[in-house]
Amino acid sequence: MDDREMLRSTVSAMLAERAGSARDEAARQGWSAGLWQLLEESGLTLVSVPESAGGPGGGLRDLATVVQACGYHAAPVPLVETALLAGWVLASAGLAVPPGPLTVVPPAAASGALVPDGPGHRLAGRLCGVPWARAARRILVLAAAPGQPGRTLHAVIDPRDCTIETGTNLAGEPRDTLVLAPSGVDCRPLPAGHAADPSHLRLRGALGRTLLMVGSLRRVLDLTVRYAGEREQFGRPIGRFQAVQQQIAGLAGAVEQAQAITDLAVETLEHDEHAVEVVMAAKICAGHAASVAIAVGHQVHGAIGFTTEHELHLHTCRLMSWRDEYGSESEWSGELGARVTGAGPGGLWGLLTGRAPAVAAR
Amino acid sequence: MTTVETTVADLRTEVRRFLADELAAGSFRPSCDSWIQGHSAEFSRKLGDRGWLGMTWPQRYGGGGRSARERFTVIEELLAAGAPVAAHWIADRQTGPLLLRVGTEQQKQAFLPAMARGRLFIAAGMSEPDSGSDLASVRTRAVPTATGWRVNGRKVWTSHAHRSHYLLALVRTAAPDGDRHAGLSQMLIKLDAPGVHVRPIEVMTGEAHFTEVILDDVDVPQGMVVGAVGDGWRGVMSELAHERSGPERYLSTFPLFAELVAGRTAHGEAALADIGSATARLWALRALSVQVQDLIERRSPTDTAAALVKDLGTRLEGEIIDITRRACRPGPDPSDSGPLRTLLSEAQLAAPSFTLRGGTNEILRGLVARGLGA
Ligand SMILES: Cc1cc2nc3c(=O)[nH]c(=O)nc-3n(C[C@H](O)[C@H](O)[C@H](O)COP(=O)(O)OP(=O)(O)OC[C@H]3O[C@@H](n4cnc5c(N)ncnc54)[C@H](O)[C@@H]3O)c2cc1C
Numbered sequence: 001m002d003d004r005e006m007l008r009s010t011v012s013a014m015l016a017e018r019a020g021s022a023r024d025e026a027a028r029q030g031w032s033a034g035l036w037q038l039l040e041e042s043g044l045t046l047v048s049v050p051e052s053a054g055g056p057g058g059g060l061r062d063l064a065t066v067v068q069a070c071g072y073h074a075a076p077v078p079l080v081e082t083a084l085l086a087g088w089v090l091a092s093a094g095l096a097v098p099p100g101p102l103t104v105v106p107p108a109a110a111s112g113a114l115v116p117d118g119p120g121h122r123l124a125g126r127l128c129g130v131p132w133a134r135a136a137r138r139i140l141v142l143a144a145a146p147g148q149p150g151r152t153l154h155a156v157i158d159p160r161d162c163t164i165e166t167g168t169n170l171a172g173e174p175r176d177t178l179v180l181a182p183s184g185v186d187c188r189p190l191p192a193g194h195a196a197d198p199s200h201l202r203l204r205g206a207l208g209r210t211l212l213m214v215g216s217l218r219r220v221l222d223l224t225v226r227y228a229g230e231r232e233q234f235g236r237p238i239g240r241f242q243a244v245q246q247q248i249a250g251l252a253g254a255v256e257q258a259q260a261i262t263d264l265a266v267e268t269l270e271h272d273e274h275a276v277e278v279v280m281a282a283k284i285c286a287g288h289a290a291s292v293a294i295a296v297g298h299q300v301h302g303a304i305g306f307t308t309e310h311e312l313h314l315h316t317c318r319l320m321s322w323r324d325e326y327g328s329e330s331e332w333s334g335e336l337g338a339r340v341t342g343a344g345p346g347g348l349w350g351l352l353t354g355r356a357p358a359v360a361a362r
Numbered sequence: 363m364t365t366v367e368t369t370v371a372d373l374r375t376e377v378r379r380f381l382a383d384e385l386a387a388g389s390f391r392p393s394c395d396s397w398i399q400g401h402s403a404e405f406s407r408k409l410g411d412r413g414w415l416g417m418t419w420p421q422r423y424g425g426g427g428r429s430a431r432e433r434f435t436v437i438e439e440l441l442a443a444g445a446p447v448a449a450h451w452i453a454d455r456q457t458g459p460l461l462l463r464v465g466t467e468q469q470k471q472a473f474l475p476a477m478a479r480g481r482l483f484i485a486a487g488m489s490e491p492d493s494g495s496d497l498a499s500v501r502t503r504a505v506p507t508a509t510g511w512r513v514n515g516r517k518v519w520t521s522h523a524h525r526s527h528y529l530l531a532l533v534r535t536a537a538p539d540g541d542r543h544a545g546l547s548q549m550l551i552k553l554d555a556p557g558v559h560v561r562p563i564e565v566m567t568g569e570a571h572f573t574e575v576i577l578d579d580v581d582v583p584q585g586m587v588v589g590a591v592g593d594g595w596r597g598v599m600s601e602l603a604h605e606r607s608g609p610e611r612y613l614s615t616f617p618l619f620a621e622l623v624a625g626r627t628a629h630g631e632a633a634l635a636d637i638g639s640a641t642a643r644l645w646a647l648r649a650l651s652v653q654v655q656d657l658i659e660r661r662s663p664t665d666t667a668a669a670l671v672k673d674l675g676t677r678l679e680g681e682i683i684d685i686t687r688r689a690c691r692p693g694p695d696p697s698d699s700g701p702l703r704t705l706l707s708e709a710q711l712a713a714p715s716f717t718l719r720g721g722t723n724e725i726l727r728g729l730v731a732r733g734l735g736a
Contacts, residue, residue, distance in 0.1 A: 170711060234495070235496075243727070243728075244724070291684070299714075299722070299723070302494050303489065303572075303715075303719075306718070307563050307565055307566075308564045313566045316566075324687065330687070331691055
């Protein structure tokens with residue numbers, strides 16, 4: 001067993017053991033503080049954040065392993081927001097990463113709340129659709145400085161200074177609205193010279209959702225295969241019917257495709273923070289696979305999978321939400337299409353075989 | 363416009379006016395899947411008072427004595443508007459017609475008038491934990507007593523049993539004896555009778571619209587068997603053409619589609635092409651569904667065509683969700699409560715059931731292929 005496999009099985013065992021209590025807690029509060037504490041004590045909430053910034057170190061692949069396990073177990077904790085997004089932004093800008101659960105305002109919501117204030121800018125009004133806001137100790141906001149290409153503004157908000165209106169996605173995960181104090185929030189420029197800008201944040205957000213989806217997709221496949229072997233109709237397991245086999249095979253294909261491109265995205269991004277297209281491709285494939293998994297998972301499970309007493313809906317409802325968060329497959333498809341068509345002769349093949357496209361069209 | 367369309371034009375106008383008034387009065391919010399999820403006893407009573415339930419049944423049983431096309435017109439208008447029609451749906455669509463075909467005179471007089479007035483609701487008790495697609499394997503048993511039958515067993519996924527008056531249950535009254543379709547009977551069981559325990563089951567949409575019904579030594583009077591004892595399978599099968607070919611099999615997401623095309627968002631070329639394509643197929647499905655209704659009225663065989671309508675229709679219902687997702691990029695606020703987003707969420711959560719209920723699409727396709735002689 002290599003280190004990463006060890007990490008995967010350790011995290012999985014931990015999440016599986018706590019799944020029931022975490023779910024109960026989430027049903028009441030939207031997330032599980034208990035599970036979070038366990039992960040934090042085990043040093044798993046800031047994986048890939050360097051020690052210099054207060055994390056335990058480790059690579060993006062380690063973090064990807066933890067996030068996929070969270071997806072597989074539908075863990076109600078802001079791990080992506082804390083480690084992959086806020087932790088990464090703050091660490092790469094040379095800022096300290098505060099302790100506790102963190103979250104990030106999705107870039108589109110942030111830019112909408114920016115208002116000029118003397119020579120600088122403030123955030124004012126409402127920030128909508130903030131994942132896990134009610135759970136976060138600190139909330140990070142990034143926005144492009146208007147009229148100053150390449151300049152990024154940021155603010156770190158203490159949620160106790162604002163009002164939180166609770167909201168959820170289709171799976172009941174917190175997607176809250178932050179109502180800022182009337183005085184607004186000061187934004188400061190991030191020091192220049194690193195990758196942490198709103199467009200990269202959006203891309204990492206897409207990667208985070210993709211990793212969760214890949215874990216969730218795998219779980220739907222496992223549940224579906226198991227159920228098809230157990231459920232009998234007409235005197236035999238339904239998995240013996242060709243019509244069911246065809247669907248499961250289609251699901252398996254979609255899951256493996258999403259997994260393969262996601263693995264590649266993580267590996268590529270680990271070496272090259274500007275590898276944008278492969279992340280887009282991963283989100284696109286995971287989005288397509290999500291639609292297949294929702295349809296096939298439910299079709300094979302029949303009516304029982306439609307109930308909240310069965311586990312399936314935890315995953316399918318998350319897939320419904322995650323495929324749209326941080327860019328749906330059709331949004332990213334449009335962007336990826338524009339990039340490859342703008343890349344000139346040989347650009348497409350170059351991209352597939354590992355060279356950066358000649359021109360990055362926007 | 364065909365002549366039939368002309369004859370129903372006034373009725374259509376009347377229904378639309380009624381719906382507009384109800385909407386204005388805030389009596390309902392247009393919703394997807396309203397024939398399963400939109401339960402309102404009050405709304406059903408209003409429809410009954412207007413003569414829009416049991417429309418095709420003879421007037422001596424409280425029906426309207428009207429044509430199948432007139433009924434089709436009313437229900438398609440109600441569904442397209444996303445009106446809450448679930449309470450009376452089973453009674454109006456299948457139990458009433460079944461009683462007219464095989465019920466006793468007493469049953470017709472006892473049940474049909476109240477059903478047509480929207481005062482008596484029926485739940486369909488076919489599925490059991492171990493009997494879904496393989497319906498003939500039901501294990502709920504009825505044994506004869508001095509006055510009728512004693513029933514024991516467990517039904518599941520029974521829509522709205524907790525809000526209905528009777529359960530039309532498929533039960534085993536005799537051992538299969540070689541032919542597994544023999545020895546089955548249908549009987550009407552009072553849902554507040556001693557020994558009947560109804561447990562609501564919560565589904566993904568967050569509601570509890572279906573239930574588990576435990577039948578524990580329930581006494582059912584002799585007169586409640588619908589059709590001949592042992593002939594239940596034929597009764598169930600005869601309901602299926604009604605159950606599978608109606609407009610509810612392609613209009614479950616119509617309120618979403620209507621909102622999408624209502625012009626509140628400017629659509630790109632790709633979205634317009636998607637919308638056009640779905641429009642064409644919806645139009646064709648409606649034509650096919652109308653043909654099947656006409657066949658049913660003439661009592662011609664329709665099982666294959668009905669199964670086709672349901673297979674095509676339920677898939678299109680799902681595709682309308684995909685089209686909407688592609689056309690309207692989600693805004694920054696996922697808890698935005700604008701009508702398009704509300705309808706989209708509602709439709710996404712309900713969609714897994716479209717291709718299951720009333721016979722799964724795999725079972726339906728088998729039926730179609732066999733019906734064609736394959
Ligand atoms: C919203 C909703 C409302 C419902 N309301 C009612 C109601 O009011 N009353 C009622 O009685 N029932 C109701 N049902 C139950 C419904 O009729 C069943 O879900 C349906 O018949 C399928 O049965 P099952 O769920 O047990 O799935 P199963 O029969 O276990 O099927 C599981 C999977 O195996 C496949 N399969 C099974 N056999 C074969 C085969 N021979 N060949 C190929 N594939 C096969 C199926 O297609 C499906 O994909 C409702 C269901 C839903 C979802």
